[in-house]
Amino acid sequence: MNQGWPAADSTELDGWLVRRNAGVTLRANSVLPANAPFDLGKALDYVENLYQAHGITPSFQISSAAQPADLDAHLEARGYEIRTPTLVQCAEVADILAKLAEPTVEVNISSAPDDSWTDFWWRVDGHGSPDEQATARQILHRGRALYATVWSGDHITAIGRLALVDDWSGLYCLAVDDHLRRQGLAQAVIHGLLQAATAQGIGRIWLAVVEANAPARALYDRLGFQTVASYHYRVKA
Structure with missing residues (x-):
C-alpha cells in the first residue's frame, strides 16, 4: 500500500519510514512504524521536529503491525488523537x-x-x-x-x-x-x-x-x- 500511494520524500529512522509530501494526505505524510526504534523517546522527538520543520502535523499510521507494539499508547500519552479508522x-x-x-x-x-x-x-x-x-x-x-x-x-x-x-x-x-x-x-x-x-x-x-x-x-x-x-x-x- 505504501508503494501504491508514494510520498515525495521518505526518511528511514531506525525501522520507521517517515513519509513527507507537503501535506495534503495523511497516507503520504505519516510515519509507517514497521520496526521498533532503539530509543523510542528520541525517535518520537526526531519525528515531531522533522515534521514541524516542514510544516506538517506529526502523524503515525497505526495498525496491529506497528512497532513497538505499545506505540499507540505512547502516542496517546503525548497528546496524539485518533483519526480516520480504516479497514483494509x-x-x-x-x-x-x-x-x-x-x-x-x-x-x-x-x-x-x-x-x-x-x-x-x-x-x-x-x-x-x-x-x-x-x-x-x-x-x-x-x-x-x-x-x-x-x-x-x-x-x-x-x-x-x-x-x-x-x-x-x-x-x-x-x-x-x-x-x-x-x-x-x-x-x-x-x-x-x-x-x-x-x-x-x-x-x-x-x-x-x-x-x-x-x-x-x-x-x-x-x-x-x-x-x-x-x-x-x-x-x-
Missing part, C-alpha cells in the same frame, strides 16, 4: 469480476490521469486548495497505475485509479458525480479497471475503506471483498 480489504481479481455485470457505459482506461480526470477527482473527493491539488497530482504520477473515466457527453460522471504493485493492484480515488450515485457507475469503473489489470497479469486487489463509510462498505461486501486488517492515524493535537 482484499480479494482475487477473478472473483470480483465474476460478480460484476458487464458495464452498460463505456469505461475509458489510460495509464496516466489528464487534467479533466484530476479536476473531477478534486472536485468530488478532494480536500484543499489548488496548490494542494497540484501536490496530490504529483502523488498520482509517482506510481504505476491505471485510470478509469466514464463520460456522459462532455462531462465526466465517474473515475477510479488502480495502483499496480507487482502482482497486486490497489483501488484508489473511486468517485462518482453526486447526482448520479446508485446507478452502477462505481461498479462499472471497478469492472473496467480490473479487466484491464487482468490483461497485465494482475491477480489480486486491495482497498482501504473508511470504517464509517457504510455505502462503500456495503458495495465492497456485495462484491466479495474480505477485511484482512485495519488501521487508524494518530495525529498530534
Whole structure:
C-alpha cells in the first residue's frame, strides 16, 4: 500500500519510514512504524521536529503491525488523537469480476490521469486548495497505475485509479458525480479497471475503506471483498 500511494520524500529512522509530501494526505505524510526504534523517546522527538520543520502535523499510521507494539499508547500519552479508522480489504481479481455485470457505459482506461480526470477527482473527493491539488497530482504520477473515466457527453460522471504493485493492484480515488450515485457507475469503473489489470497479469486487489463509510462498505461486501486488517492515524493535537 505504501508503494501504491508514494510520498515525495521518505526518511528511514531506525525501522520507521517517515513519509513527507507537503501535506495534503495523511497516507503520504505519516510515519509507517514497521520496526521498533532503539530509543523510542528520541525517535518520537526526531519525528515531531522533522515534521514541524516542514510544516506538517506529526502523524503515525497505526495498525496491529506497528512497532513497538505499545506505540499507540505512547502516542496517546503525548497528546496524539485518533483519526480516520480504516479497514483494509482484499480479494482475487477473478472473483470480483465474476460478480460484476458487464458495464452498460463505456469505461475509458489510460495509464496516466489528464487534467479533466484530476479536476473531477478534486472536485468530488478532494480536500484543499489548488496548490494542494497540484501536490496530490504529483502523488498520482509517482506510481504505476491505471485510470478509469466514464463520460456522459462532455462531462465526466465517474473515475477510479488502480495502483499496480507487482502482482497486486490497489483501488484508489473511486468517485462518482453526486447526482448520479446508485446507478452502477462505481461498479462499472471497478469492472473496467480490473479487466484491464487482468490483461497485465494482475491477480489480486486491495482497498482501504473508511470504517464509517457504510455505502462503500456495503458495495465492497456485495462484491466479495474480505477485511484482512485495519488501521487508524494518530495525529498530534
